[in-house]
Amino acid sequence: MNSQIENSNRKKEILARNRQSSNDEGIEYAVNKGIKLGYYYTEAVGLALVMFAFFTGHFLVIHAVLTLYGAYCFGEFIAKYRYFNQKRYLIGASLFGALFGCVFAFLFVRGVGVHQGWWG
Numbered sequence: 001m002n003s004q005i006e007n008s009n010r011k012k013e014i015l016a017r018n019r020q021s022s023n024d025e026g027i028e029y030a031v032n033k034g035i036k037l038g039y040y041y042t043e044a045v046g047l048a049l050v051m052f053a054f055f056t057g058h059f060l061v062i063h064a065v066l067t068l069y070g071a072y073c074f075g076e077f078i079a080k081y082r083y084f085n086q087k088r089y090l091i092g093a094s095l096f097g098a099l100f101g102c103v104f105a106f107l108f109v110r111g112v113g114v115h116q117g118w119w120g
Contacts, residue, residue, distance in 0.1 A: 067103045070104075
């Protein structure tokens with residue numbers, strides 16, 4: 001009998017703490033679902049842009065899309081490394097950081113350099 005009263009009191013405490021919390025699981029679920037869908041749509045649009053640029057010969061657009069993708073993946077791996085502190089996320093951040101940096105440098109030199117007369 002005493003354990004039933006303790007369980008009831010424990011349930012009431014948990015419910016009271018949950019009501020005081022400003023954390024709504026339904027909103028969190030919707031936000032996470034939206035982030036996941038946004039990621040998929042971004043990849044689909046990026047792939048469509050790369051295909052369009054490839055067939056039309058606008059290769060700098062491909063480098064611009066790769067730069068954005070590399071920056072996104074770099075940020076994602078850095079955030080995961082800070083949270084989980086695992087070596088694989090640091091390696092992923094390093095690889096995507098290098099990819100992002102190299103492609104951005106090429107895009108800058110070819111894109112801006114051509115317009116400024118720096119490069120052929």
